[in-house]
Amino acid sequence: MRGGKAGAEGGARGTGRRRTPERAGPRAARAAGTAGEAGTAGAILRAAERLFGEHGYEGTSVQQLAQLAGVNKALVFYHFGSKQQLFDAVLERYYRAHARAIRQAIRRARGGPRERIHQLLDGYLDFMERHRVYPRLVQQELARRSGRLELIRRNLGELASAVRTLLAGLCPEQGPLAPEHFFASFAGMVVTWFTHAPALGELWARDPLGTAMRRERRAHLHWVVDALLDRLLGERGPHAQRRP
Amino acid sequence: MRGGKAGAEGGARGTGRRRTPERAGPRAARAAGTAGEAGTAGAILRAAERLFGEHGYEGTSVQQLAQLAGVNKALVFYHFGSKQQLFDAVLERYYRAHARAIRQAIRRARGGPRERIHQLLDGYLDFMERHRVYPRLVQQELARRSGRLELIRRNLGELASAVRTLLAGLCPEQGPLAPEHFFASFAGMVVTWFTHAPALGELWARDPLGTAMRRERRAHLHWVVDALLDRLLGERGPHAQRRP
DNA sequence: CATGATGTTGACCAATCGGTCAATAGCCAG
DNA sequence: CTGGCTATTGACCGATTGGTCAACATCATG
Incomplete structure (x- = not known):
C-alpha cells in the first residue's frame, strides 16, 4: 500500500460529492466496445499495455504512463478510476x-x-x-x-x-x-x-x-x-x- | 528511477567522504562464505529472498525488508550498499x-x-x-x-x-x-x-x-x-x- | 583506560508515489 | 448567446520511496 488516501473512502469533505466508486470513467469506457479504442482512453490503454508488460505493475508509475500516452496524469484517473x-x-x-x-x-x-x-x-x-x-x-x-x-x-x-x-x-x-x-x-x-526470450537469446x-x-x-x-x-x-x- | 540521489554519483558534498561504491558492506560479506549466514546480514538476506520472491523487486520496500528481518532500515544499506x-x-x-x-x-x-x-x-x-x-x-x-x-x-x-x-x-x-x-x-x-501454481490450483x-x-x-x-x-x-x- | 574498527540507531533528505480538486476549455443543444 | 455536460489541466496533498549521516554502542587490542 503506497500513497494517496489509501482507501478511496473516508473523504466526503466539504463538497457534496459522495464519491461514487463505480464512476470510474466516462460512462464505462465508451459503451464497453471492443473497438480499437482511439482517443485519450485508448492512448492510455495502449501505453499501459506496453509499460505494465515491460516493467510490471509496481515498476510502472502513473506519471510514465501519462507521459507515454501523451496526456495529463489526472486523465488516467478520470478515465480509469485508479x-x-x-x-x-x-x-x-x-x-x-x-x-x-x-x-x-x-x-x-x-x-x-x-x-x-x-x-x-x-x-x-x-x-x-x-x-x-x-x-x-x-x-x-x-x-x-x-x-x-x-x-x-x-x-x-x-x-x-x-x-x-x-x-x-x-x-x-x-x-x-x-x-x-x-x-x-x-x-x-x-x-x-x-x-x-531475453535470457535464451543471450x-x-x-x-x-x-x-x-x-x-x-x-x-x-x-x-x-x-x-x-x-x-x-x-x-x-x-x-x-x-x-x- | 525513484528517490535518493538517483545516481549515487555527483555528491562529494562538504565532507571528505569520497563515496567509494566498492565498499558495500563489512568487508564483502564475511569472507564471501557460502555459510548459512547467521547474524544481521543473514537475516536481511533471508527476508530478501522471501519478499523479492513474493512481491518482486519493485513491489518490495527496504522498510518491509528491514521489518521482516527485525533490523534497522539503515543496516540494509550498511551491509549491502543498495x-x-x-x-x-x-x-x-x-x-x-x-x-x-x-x-x-x-x-x-x-x-x-x-x-x-x-x-x-x-x-x-x-x-x-x-x-x-x-x-x-x-x-x-x-x-x-x-x-x-x-x-x-x-x-x-x-x-x-x-x-x-x-x-x-x-x-x-x-x-x-x-x-x-x-x-x-x-x-x-x-x-x-x-x-x-496459484492459478492452476484455482x-x-x-x-x-x-x-x-x-x-x-x-x-x-x-x-x-x-x-x-x-x-x-x-x-x-x-x-x-x-x-x- | 584509551583507541580504533565494526555495528547499530533514529532523524533526516529530496524525490516520487498514487490520488484529489477546483478551474477551465470545448462543444453541442436549447 | 446561454446552460450544461464532458474532457482536460496544473497545482496540490500526505504518504512513502531509496538513501545518507552523525551520533552512539560494542568490543577486542594496545
Whole structure:
C-alpha cells in the first residue's frame, strides 16, 4: 500500500460529492466496445499495455504512463478510476482477445483429433506471437498478492477445457497422463519461450523471437505433440507403463 | 528511477567522504562464505529472498525488508550498499545453489543416457521443490530492464550445456530437434508448474504444490522424457519426419 | 583506560508515489 | 448567446520511496 488516501473512502469533505466508486470513467469506457479504442482512453490503454508488460505493475508509475500516452496524469484517473483499475482493464482486454482467439481456433479446426490438436497449438502460438507482452503480464499478475485470480482462472479455464475436450478418449482422465498435465506442459513450453526470450537469446546468440527461430520452435512443438500422441495411442494397446 | 540521489554519483558534498561504491558492506560479506549466514546480514538476506520472491523487486520496500528481518532500515544499506546490490546478492546465492545442485546431479548420475537424463530431471525437480520462489525470482529479473542478464546466462548456461552433453548423439545438433529446444521445453514444463501454481490450483481445486500432485507431475514429466526419447531414437532409423 | 574498527540507531533528505480538486476549455443543444 | 455536460489541466496533498549521516554502542587490542 503506497500513497494517496489509501482507501478511496473516508473523504466526503466539504463538497457534496459522495464519491461514487463505480464512476470510474466516462460512462464505462465508451459503451464497453471492443473497438480499437482511439482517443485519450485508448492512448492510455495502449501505453499501459506496453509499460505494465515491460516493467510490471509496481515498476510502472502513473506519471510514465501519462507521459507515454501523451496526456495529463489526472486523465488516467478520470478515465480509469485508479491505477489498479487500469491494470484490470488491460488484463481484461487481453483475456477477451485470448479467449476469442482460442474459440476461433477451435471453431475453425478440421480433421481428426490429431489434426485438431495441431491446429489449436498453432492458434495458441499465433496469439502469443502477436501479443508478446501478454505472458509476462499474466506472470506478473500471478506473482502479485491478491491478484485478480478469478480473471486468470476464467481465461485459463477456456483453454484448459478446450484441451480436455480434444484429449477426451485419448488419455486417462486422472493421474500423470490426465489432460491437465498435458495442458500445463504445453502452456509451459510455449509461454517460457517468450518470457525467457531475453535470457535464451543471450545464451545462444540467436534471437528466439526472430522469424527463423520462431518457425523452428513451432516445428519442435508440433514434433512433441506427435511424439506424445503416438505414445499415448500406443499405450492404450497392450503396452505397459515404463516407469511405474 | 525513484528517490535518493538517483545516481549515487555527483555528491562529494562538504565532507571528505569520497563515496567509494566498492565498499558495500563489512568487508564483502564475511569472507564471501557460502555459510548459512547467521547474524544481521543473514537475516536481511533471508527476508530478501522471501519478499523479492513474493512481491518482486519493485513491489518490495527496504522498510518491509528491514521489518521482516527485525533490523534497522539503515543496516540494509550498511551491509549491502543498495537495494539493487541486495537483490543481486540474493540472485547470486540462488544461482550458486542451483549450479551446485545441477553439478551434483550430473556427478551422481549412473547408467546409460536415458537413465542419466531421468536423474538430471529428478535433480532439477528436487531443487525447484526446495526453492519454490526461485523461478519467480528469475522471471521477475528477466522482466526487468537492464537486468543482470550475464548472471542468468551463466546459470542457465550450466544447465543447458549439461543437457547438450547428455543429448549428444541422440538428437540432431541443429533445427527443431536441437538440444536447445529440448532444454527450453523441459525448463518450461518444470518452471511454469511452480510460477503458475496459484492459478492452476484455482482452476483445478487441487494444490499443484501439494505432495500428491507434485508426485503426479514428476511421473508425467518422466513419461514425457521417455516418449520423446523413444521417438528420437526411432527417427534415427529409417523413419521419415512426420510434419515437414 | 584509551583507541580504533565494526555495528547499530533514529532523524533526516529530496524525490516520487498514487490520488484529489477546483478551474477551465470545448462543444453541442436549447 | 446561454446552460450544461464532458474532457482536460496544473497545482496540490500526505504518504512513502531509496538513501545518507552523525551520533552512539560494542568490543577486542594496545
